[in-house]
Amino acid sequence: MNTVIKTRYSAEYSKLEPALPGRSSPWLTALRASALDKFTGNGFPSIREEEWRYTNVSGIEKNLFVPTDQPSSATVDKEWLDRFRLPDCWSFVLVDGYFSAELSQLDGLPEGVVVQSLAKSLDTDAEQVKPYFAQAVSDDEHSFVAFNTAWFCDGLFLKVPKKQALTQPIQLLHVTTQQERLSTTRTIIVLEPMAEAQVIETYVGVEQAYLSAAVTEVFVEANANLTLYKVQCESAKAYHFGGTYVKQARDARFIHHNFAFGGLLARCDIHCDLDNASECDLNGLYLGNQRQHLDNHTRINHLQPNAVSREMYKGVLAGRSRGVFQGRVVVAENAQKTDSQMNNRNLLLSDDAEADTKPQLEIYADDVKCSHGVTVGQLDEKSVFYLQSRCVDEETARNMLTFAFANEMVNKLTIKSLHDLVLNQVLERFPQQGISKDWL
Amino acid sequence: MLNIENLHVSVGDKPILKGINLHIKPGEIHAIMGPNGSGKSTLSHVLSGKSGYTVTEGTVTYDGKDLTEMAPEVRAREGVFLAFQYPVEIPGVSNIYLLKAALNAIRKHQGLSEVDAMDFLMLVKDKVRLLEMDEKFLYRAVNEGFSGGEKKRNEILQMAILEPKLCIMDETDSGLDIDALKIVSEGVNSLRSPERSFVMVTHYQRLLDYIKPDFVHVLAHGQIVKSGGAELALELEEKGYSWVENKQAAA
Numbered sequence: 055m056n057t058v059i060k061t062r063y064s065a066e067y068s069k070l071e072p073a074l075p076g077r078s079s080p081w082l083t084a085l086r087a088s089a090l091d092k093f094t095g096n097g098f099p100s101i102r103e104e105e106w107r108y109t110n111v112s113g114i115e116k117n118l119f120v121p122t123d124q125p126s127s128a129t130v131d132k133e134w135l136d137r138f139r140l141p142d143c144w145s146f147v148l149v150d151g152y153f154s155a156e157l158s159q160l161d162g163l164p165e166g167v168v169v170q171s172l173a174k175s176l177d178t179d180a181e182q183v184k185p186y187f188a189q190a191v192s193d194d195e196h197s198f199v200a201f202n203t204a205w206f207c208d209g210l211f212l213k214v215p216k217k218q219a220l221t222q223p224i225q226l227l228h229v230t231t232q233q234e235r236l237s238t239t240r241t242i243i244v245l246e247p248m249a250e251a252q253v254i255e256t257y258v259g260v261e262q263a264y265l266s267a268a269v270t271e272v273f274v275e276a277n278a279n280l281t282l283y284k285v286q287c288e289s290a291k292a293y294h295f296g297g298t299y300v301k302q303a304r305d306a307r308f309i310h311h312n313f314a315f316g317g318l319l320a321r322c323d324i325h326c327d328l329d330n331a332s333e334c335d336l337n338g339l340y341l342g343n344q345r346q347h348l349d350n351h352t353r354i355n356h357l358q359p360n361a362v363s364r365e366m367y368k369g370v371l372a373g374r375s376r377g378v379f380q381g382r383v384v385v386a387e388n389a390q391k392t393d394s395q396m397n398n399r400n401l402l403l404s405d406d407a408e409a410d411t412k413p414q415l416e417i418y419a420d421d422v423k424c425s426h427g428v429t430v431g432q433l434d435e436k437s438v439f440y441l442q443s444r445c446v447d448e449e450t451a452r453n454m455l456t457f458a459f460a461n462e463m464v465n466k467l468t469i470k471s472l473h474d475l476v477l478n479q480v481l482e483r484f485p486q487q488g489i490s491k492d493w494l
Numbered sequence: 495m496l497n498i499e500n501l502h503v504s505v506g507d508k509p510i511l512k513g514i515n516l517h518i519k520p521g522e523i524h525a526i527m528g529p530n531g532s533g534k535s536t537l538s539h540v541l542s543g544k545s546g547y548t549v550t551e552g553t554v555t556y557d558g559k560d561l562t563e564m565a566p567e568v569r570a571r572e573g574v575f576l577a578f579q580y581p582v583e584i585p586g587v588s589n590i591y592l593l594k595a596a597l598n599a600i601r602k603h604q605g606l607s608e609v610d611a612m613d614f615l616m617l618v619k620d621k622v623r624l625l626e627m628d629e630k631f632l633y634r635a636v637n638e639g640f641s642g643g644e645k646k647r648n649e650i651l652q653m654a655i656l657e658p659k660l661c662i663m664d665e666t667d668s669g670l671d672i673d674a675l676k677i678v679s680e681g682v683n684s685l686r687s688p689e690r691s692f693v694m695v696t697h698y699q700r701l702l703d704y705i706k707p708d709f710v711h712v713l714a715h716g717q718i719v720k721s722g723g724a725e726l727a728l729e730l731e732e733k734g735y736s737w738v739e740n741k742q743a744a745a
Contacts, residue, residue, distance in 0.1 A: 460586075
């Protein structure tokens with residue numbers, strides 16, 4: 055990254071600095087300073103780095119995305135936002151990176167459950183955040199994480215106490231409202247032992263170029279159970295980085311559903327550290343169109359014995375879009391009886407679409423069951439013929455099969471309103487295919 | 495209804511069918527038997543329009559029209575139904591949707607309006623009972639995770655709902671246990687009518703104990719080497735395919 059860009063970002067940073075939350079906590083101030091150093095030293099990740107070889111983020115460097123220190127809910131078109139808001143959920147809305155109490159709906163949360171603006175948590179009781187902050191991911195992971203640590207202006211701090219099961223999901227809505235805006239948020243989710251929750255992260259924005267850089271740290275403590283959803287519907291011109299870093303204690307369960315629909319360039323990292331007999335189930339669907347670049351990186355660290363991991367990522371790539379899947383499973387030496395399956399399937403709908411897929415298994419234990427499978431291809435001709443023999447014309451048959459390929463991931467959603475939201479996004483994104491809703 | 499005259503079919507450069515003649519009238523059941531590699535499945539695939547086969551000589555006329563000129567879906571809408579030897583699993587498309595889409599495509603082809611949702615449901619549930627299937631199958635993805643017997647039953651269910659004029663059954667009995675075979679056969683028998691014809695492609699005589707054919711043809715090396723009544727199947731069962739193959743060689 056050249057000096058001009060660094061200077062521009064640094065100048066913006068010094069403007070923002072006085073308004074950043076947590077300035078009264080020396081530990082955080084020190085973390086921010088070191089993160090800023092790392093970022094200015096390294097710049098954004100380069101394709102020379104192995105973890106970024108398929109994804110060139112120079113577009114982010116060419117634009118200067120600017121954070122605001124004067125957030126306003128007034129810029130949000132509420133009717134538009136309601137299209138993404140799920141009924142029967144508590145909603146927590148972040149506008150341009152800042153919590154908006156006005157747009158959120160948190161009535162009736164059970165006592166003891168903390169759902170709070172991270173900025174507020176840091177300014178009122180930073181000690182409750184400290185045991186978690188930067189504990190699931192370090193700023194050395196890569197520059198986006200360091201960038202996030204240095205720049206984050208708000209986010210969510212969610213803590214579900216021991217044995218508490220949330221009766222309805224919490225929807226976290228990230229909204230970006232301005233061109234060239236930078237939204238940098240940090241989210242911390244903690245489920246104490248035996249707690250249960252469902253959290254839905256939704257990313258939306260105006261039809262402009264902006265950068266949304268979010269880091270989510272997740273702690274699923276012993277025997278707790280978290281289902282996390284990510285519905286990324288950024289604008290077609292937007293840049294998105296989202297990293298979700300999960301630490302699972304023994305017997306903890308974590309299920310993730312990751313839908314990557316929007317963004318000109320979107321990169322998503324999911325990392326899970328698995329303790330004894332914990333389970334993670336990672337599901338993903340990316341739909342690329344036009345010149346979209348959608349990159350999904352997963353890493354599952356089997357650190358202790360008897361843990362189970364399942365992973366299924368599917369990509370449908372049309373136009374000149376490019377999909378990337380890098381899935382890494384690392385089984386530590388003492389993680390015996392590990393049971394791990396990883397799958398990535400890609401459907402290419404045009405000659406110009408591209409899928410890069412790279413499953414990696416690193417196994418240091420000797421008594422494990424690990425498998426991986428990867429496919430990149432076109433539709434199965436046997437299936438096309440079967441549908442034709444049942445009166446369906448060839449074009450419709452192909453559309454149906456394409457849709458069915460994606461729909462398999464949508465059908466895993468058990469929350470009705472979320473299922474419908476995601477389904478509508480899938481249908482909207484393939485309008486030229488004549489996909490019909492009643493195919494379900 | 496179906497007239498096959500001197501049909502020659504190749505896959506690539508390799509001739510598979512070498513001059514088939516077959517005439518099927520409405521209401522008739524014809525069994526096509528033969529050893530592996532005789533061209534039985536090729537015949538059913540060519541009739542239903544699967545790609546990869548080239549008709550090099552001869553004609554196939556269905557209801558006075560040239561069948562080989564029609565796309566597979568047009569054949570299906572015109573009333574030709576292929577019950578697959580290996581029904582394909584289609585994850586993500588529900589069984590009931592495919593049934594409705596297929597039925598509406600036929601109705602549209604016939605110039606009729608779309609089927610009423612309630613009428614459709616009643617029709618489907620009625621046929622599901624006939625085939626002793628669980629209604630849950632309707633809402634599952636097409637053939638996904640079905641056992642061999644369930645898949646074959648599902649084919650007959652589709653047939654019962656679409657009411658084709660010409661049913662081509664490709665090795666319907668393969669992989670079926672006796673109970674499933676009985677249910678499938680009863681389903682087929684209940685669909686017999688003076689207007690509907692069947693071509694049953696099978697390796698074994700067993701299916702013909704349950705569905706009695708009017709004619710049996712023995713296919714070997716891409717030609718029909720012997721035709722006869724239902725009793726021919728029993729004779730074959732007893733003497734084996736080498737009997738007809740040897741006769742052909744002697745001739």
